[in-house]
Amino acid sequence: MYVDLGAEKLLIAEKNQQKIAVEIKIFASISEVSALENALGQYLLYRSVIRITEPDRKLYLAIPSFIYTDIFEESLGKIIIEYYQLLLLILDINLEEIIEWIL
Secondary structure, eight states, X not given: OEEEETTEEEEEEEETTEEEEEEEOOOOSSOHHHHHHHHHHHHHHHHHHHHHHOTTOEEEEXXXXXXXXXXXXXXXXHHHXXXXXXXXXXXXXXXXXXXXXXX
């Protein structure tokens, strides 16, 4: 099941008997920082709702590998990951595959 958010989606699934939700973000905005603000805001909103409605489900933010490299491997990105306790899926958007799970 998913909710279509334009070119982005919120997927509901199970992985190894654990309930997960995955918010896919493309970061198509001209500014990576603006795209990050939007993605983080939506992620936190969805996570708040999921924590109340389905407390046993974990929300992951799926992002392209170049965004992980450009933003989340830098000091600002590391602070954001730690402060907001982000769960990330790093995607190869050309192969449409998950490269890495960041828990």
